[in-house]
Amino acid sequence: MKTTKADVIQTAADIADKNGLSNVSLKAVAESLNIRTPSLYNHIDSLESLLREIAHNGMKTMNERMMQAAIGKIGDDAVKSVGITYLDYMIEHPGIYETIQWATWHGTEETGKIFDNYLSLLKTLALSCNFNPTNIDEILNLLTGVLHGYTTLQLRYALSRPDEVRAALSTALDTVLTGLHQKYDQHKKEHL
Amino acid sequence: MKTTKADVIQTAADIADKNGLSNVSLKAVAESLNIRTPSLYNHIDSLESLLREIAHNGMKTMNERMMQAAIGKIGDDAVKSVGITYLDYMIEHPGIYETIQWATWHGTEETGKIFDNYLSLLKTLALSCNFNPTNIDEILNLLTGVLHGYTTLQLRYALSRPDEVRAALSTALDTVLTGLHQKYDQHKKEHL
DNA sequence: TATTTTAACTAATATCATTAGTATTTTATT
DNA sequence: AATAAAATACTAATGATATTAGTTAAAATA
Numbered sequence: 001m002k003t004t005k006a007d008v009i010q011t012a013a014d015i016a017d018k019n020g021l022s023n024v025s026l027k028a029v030a031e032s033l034n035i036r037t038p039s040l041y042n043h044i045d046s047l048e049s050l051l052r053e054i055a056h057n058g059m060k061t062m063n064e065r066m067m068q069a070a071i072g073k074i075g076d077d078a079v080k081s082v083g084i085t086y087l088d089y090m091i092e093h094p095g096i097y098e099t100i101q102w103a104t105w106h107g108t109e110e111t112g113k114i115f116d117n118y119l120s121l122l123k124t125l126a127l128s129c130n131f132n133p134t135n136i137d138e139i140l141n142l143l144t145g146v147l148h149g150y151t152t153l154q155l156r157y158a159l160s161r162p163d164e165v166r167a168a169l170s171t172a173l174d175t176v177l178t179g180l181h182q183k184y185d186q187h188k189k190e191h192l
Numbered sequence: 193m194k195t196t197k198a199d200v201i202q203t204a205a206d207i208a209d210k211n212g213l214s215n216v217s218l219k220a221v222a223e224s225l226n227i228r229t230p231s232l233y234n235h236i237d238s239l240e241s242l243l244r245e246i247a248h249n250g251m252k253t254m255n256e257r258m259m260q261a262a263i264g265k266i267g268d269d270a271v272k273s274v275g276i277t278y279l280d281y282m283i284e285h286p287g288i289y290e291t292i293q294w295a296t297w298h299g300t301e302e303t304g305k306i307f308d309n310y311l312s313l314l315k316t317l318a319l320s321c322n323f324n325p326t327n328i329d330e331i332l333n334l335l336t337g338v339l340h341g342y343t344t345l346q347l348r349y350a351l352s353r354p355d356e357v358r359a360a361l362s363t364a365l366d367t368v369l370t371g372l373h374q375k376y377d378q379h380k381k382e383h384l
Numbered sequence: 385t386a387t388t389t390t391a392a393c394t395a396a397t398a399t400c401a402t403t404a405g406t407a408t409t410t411t412a413t414t
Numbered sequence: 415a416a417t418a419a420a421a422t423a424c425t426a427a428t429g430a431t432a433t434t435a436g437t438t439a440a441a442a443t444a
Binding site for chain 1: 212213214290293296297298330333334336337338339340341342343344345346360363364366367368369370371372374375
Binding site: 194195227228230231234235 | 423424
């Protein structure tokens with residue numbers, strides 16, 4: 001019966017997923033929990049900080065799922081699996097993803113740290129593609145950019161036709177990886 | 193001395209660029225214009241609609257600039273020029289770009305139409321790259337995704353070191369175009 | 385059991401967005 | 415130029431929401 005901080009974040013995240021980030025208010029969260037608005041301050045510091053916590057939770061969950069998806073895989077396969085997992089999370093939790101985007105502009109150091117964990121995973125996988133490590137940052141910037149941009153722009157369609165967009169993302173990543181291999185592969189064989 | 197609708201939008205856009213989207217309020221806009229808040233309703237319908245107008249104006253300006261940048265160019269060169277122009281606009285107007293992202297989730301049909309103009313330009317340019325038209329939508333989705341994602345994630349660095357990020361974006365687009373050519377070029381020569 | 389912490393409450397305040405109603409100025413029409 | 419119409423500003427409410435202050439009851443801890 002007693003409300004926990006996790007309850008508050010979960011409830012707010014649910015509202016975001018169902019009604020969009022703009023409908024997350026302390027009033028709405030409190031009503032969902034059957035408590036009065038000021039009582040929320042026993043668990044959070046402010047609306048802004050609550051939104052940040054939604055984003056951070058979401059990012060951490062995404063990171064965990066992506067790590068799971070990468071287990072037992074290397075190279076292009078691993079990158080594509082992680083990409084699909086990224087998209088799937090977004091389909092499942094569009095409101096949380098919207099909040100993550102919000103946190104891109106209103107984040108703290110904590111936000112940056114969690115994002116770095118994501119970068120770290122992707123870096124390991126990119127290196128397993130046998131790219132020249134000299135160019136790894138360049139490669140990471142492109143991969144993260146594609147993932148973020150592609151999924152964001154396709155979310156509308158992804159919600160109604162997830163399988164098609166999943167397949168399309170896989171193809172898109174293939175294309176990008178093709179370009180990356182052509183430019184950055186290590187130890188190119190002499191016979192091309 | 194008389195305030196016009198264009199003044200209101202311009203003022204609000206300036207605030208967004210200087211202080212971020214979250215600091216755009218009717219109060220702040222009215223103060224900047226030296227009028228009282230309710231007077232703004234002679235020019236706009238609501239705060240939301242004002243934000244949408246900022247986004248629409250910004251998108252239209254971007255479209256115009258990108259068209260200019262494409263004039264006299266075709267193929268990969270044209271795509272890269274347009275991409276750099278896209279990034280430059282974002283560097284110059286981060287707040288407006290933030291508003292455009294907001295409009296991605298809170299847009300109207302008008303928003304969609306303006307976005308379609310952008311797609312249309314990019315489509316023409318992509319076709320001039322000699323890709324197989326069958327795959328043009330796939331190609332567009334990748335190009336728009338890269339542009340949006342890459343620039344968004346690099347904005348932080350772009351504001352402090354614009355030239356480096358410009359160069360990096362150009363390289364990234366090269367990589368993507370390399371992949372696209374490898375997969376989608378028309379009339380592949382038999383001797384590859 | 386006594387103490388301290390936690391989590392809820394009511395009441396009050398502050399900030400905005402928005403509406404209603406009015407006056408004034410500008411613009412257009414005759 | 416005189417008048418009608420439209421546009422733009424204002425003051426005064428209202429309403430929604432976040433946030434703070436101060437209080438109380440329940441739960442955890444010593």
